[in-house]
Amino acid sequence: MQLYASEKKSTLMQFNRTHNIEDLNSGMIGQKVIFGGWIEDLRKLGKMTFLTVRDVTGLTQVIVKEDTSKEIEGITRQSVIRVEGKVQETKARDFECEVKAEKIDVLAKALHPLPIDPIGRLESDIDNRLNARALDMRNQKTASIFKIRHHVLAALRKTLSEKKFIEINTPKLIGSASEGGANLFSLDYFGKQAYLAQSPQLYKEQMTIGLERVYEIASFYRAEKSHTGRHLSEFTSIDIEAAFMDYTDVMDILESLVVSVYKYTAEKCKKEQETLGIEIKVPSSPFEKITYSQVLEELKGNGEDLKFGDDLLDSHLRIVGKKHPGFFFLTDWPMKLKPFYIREKDDDPNISRSFDLQYGFLELSSGGTRLHDPKKIKERLKEQGLDPSKFTNHLQSFDWGMPPHAGWGMGLERLLTTLMGIDNVREVILYPRDPDRLTP
Numbered sequence: 001m002q003l004y005a006s007e008k009k010s011t012l013m014q015f016n017r018t019h020n021i022e023d024l025n026s027g028m029i030g031q032k033v034i035f036g037g038w039i040e041d042l043r044k045l046g047k048m049t050f051l052t053v054r055d056v057t058g059l060t061q062v063i064v065k066e067d068t069s070k071e072i073e074g075i076t077r078q079s080v081i082r083v084e085g086k087v088q089e090t091k092a093r094d095f096e097c098e099v100k101a102e103k104i105d106v107l108a109k110a111l112h113p114l115p116i117d118p119i120g121r122l123e124s125d126i127d128n129r130l131n132a133r134a135l136d137m138r139n140q141k142t143a144s145i146f147k148i149r150h151h152v153l154a155a156l157r158k159t160l161s162e163k164k165f166i167e168i169n170t171p172k173l174i175g176s177a178s179e180g181g182a183n184l185f186s187l188d189y190f191g192k193q194a195y196l197a198q199s200p201q202l203y204k205e206q207m208t209i210g211l212e213r214v215y216e217i218a219s220f221y222r223a224e225k226s227h228t229g230r231h232l233s234e235f236t237s238i239d240i241e242a243a244f245m246d247y248t249d250v251m252d253i254l255e256s257l258v259v260s261v262y263k264y265t266a267e268k269c270k271k272e273q274e275t276l277g278i279e280i281k282v283p284s285s286p287f288e289k290i291t292y293s294q295v296l297e298e299l300k301g302n303g304e305d306l307k308f309g310d311d312l313l314d315s316h317l318r319i320v321g322k323k324h325p326g327f328f329f330l331t332d333w334p335m336k337l338k339p340f341y342i343r344e345k346d347d348d349p350n351i352s353r354s355f356d357l358q359y360g361f362l363e364l365s366s367g368g369t370r371l372h373d374p375k376k377i378k379e380r381l382k383e384q385g386l387d388p389s390k391f392t393n394h395l396q397s398f399d400w401g402m403p404p405h406a407g408w409g410m411g412l413e414r415l416l417t418t419l420m421g422i423d424n425v426r427e428v429i430l431y432p433r434d435p436d437r438l439t440p
């Protein structure tokens with residue numbers, strides 16, 4: 001194929017990388033290597049300069065002797081370099097071998113002062129780190145969080161796929177609310193009112209008609225003015241919906257999914273756990289199940305006298321969470337507290353076939369069996385002050401052979417905080433959006 005003229009003239013140097021840093025080992029003494037990385041530290045000792053150089057896979061020591069030191073004159077920490085050199089034995093305790101530089105190219109110089117210290121020797125507060133997130137990613141603790149996040153996503157997809165769930169992508173720009181009117185971001189869509197989706201609820205239910213079992217992992221939006229360590233305006237939701245299942249079936253799926261994510265990352269992410277100083281402990285199953293009414297009893301014992309139908313506030317969940325510090329299901333919520341699409345119990349229409357998965361006081365997931373009679377859905381919409389005519393498109397799919405179905409949604413960032421023992425969801429999402437944060 002003919003090259004474009006601009007490509008022909010390109011002066012871009014051929015990088016010719018031969019190794020990642022993690023590949024360098026003492027069996028390679030004398031071997032020539034070429035690699036790239038960022039200068040994490042640099043020390044001059046007489047005529048020699050000692051560089052520690054990091055790429056995404058690891059850290060190595062590079063020795064620059066007088067004959068090559070001109071190439072790094074005035075170089076700053078965190079600048080990016082290309083190293084050509086030979087592997088040699090080292091006296092340094094932290095390394096298996098080192099590289100004697102034969103040629104160093106400075107590919108981009110880091111401008112100092114840097115807004116944060118990415119090595120983490122100087123602690124930076126979370127706001128400064130989020131303002132310089134790309135640089136923060138060179139901090140090995142931050143990088144480890146996002147490597148674990150990557151493995152969690154891989155484990156979720158693997159397990160759901162094994163359970164015959166098909167991944168779907170539903171619209172995020174929508175014309176009417178999916179979860180009711182509250183907490184919606186609205187925007188102008190070519191002169192019409194549009195919204196950012198709060199959840200894939202209606203679409204995932206519709207897809208059970210043809211695909212039976214579906215899941216989605218995507219960003220959703222909640223216009224909640226919450227300033228807590230567990231609320232984001234844009235969060236990542238893991239959603240499933242399954243035909244011919246009841247809420248107890250999807251609870252089993254949720255439990256085995258959580259356990260498999262813990263198992264997978266406990267094994268795959270040894271280095272990251274070490275860097276973060278944590279140990280991922282696989283939770284024992286089955287998870288405890290307690291009903292809403294049992295919780296009211298427990299609260300009564302703590303002097304909190306709630307009536308059936310009262311919502312559980314954060315303060316209540318903190319009391320319950322102290323008694324049940326790990327994973328547990330909170331089931332059988334009053335219908336009154338549940339969205340219009342949740343189905344009631346056959347033997348008591350005031351109790352729903354629904355659940356939350358809690359981790360102590362933290363709500364990780366909620367779900368349930370869905371109504372699949374469109375007449376009942378219309379009644380429930382009206383009861384909740386919603387206009388059934390806004391749900392016409394959704395409701396018509398119920399006339400096309402809607403199977404009984406159930407599902408749940410779980411916040412990925414909240415799940416990650418439990419896995420890594422972190423208390424702020426902003427640590428586990430790249431560029432958090434909250435009422436005070438829209439940039440960068």
Ligand code: AMO
Pocket residue numbers: 179198199201222224230231232233235237239240363364365366367368407408409410411412413414425
């Ligand atoms: P719900 O509104 O309870 O249910 O949301 C499901 C889960 O999503 C997470 N979550 C959030 N995470 C961070 N910041 C937020 N602002 C936020 N809001 C929610 C929580 C929560 O448990 N359609 C139903 C699910 C279903 O029935 O399938 C729903 O969206 O972890």
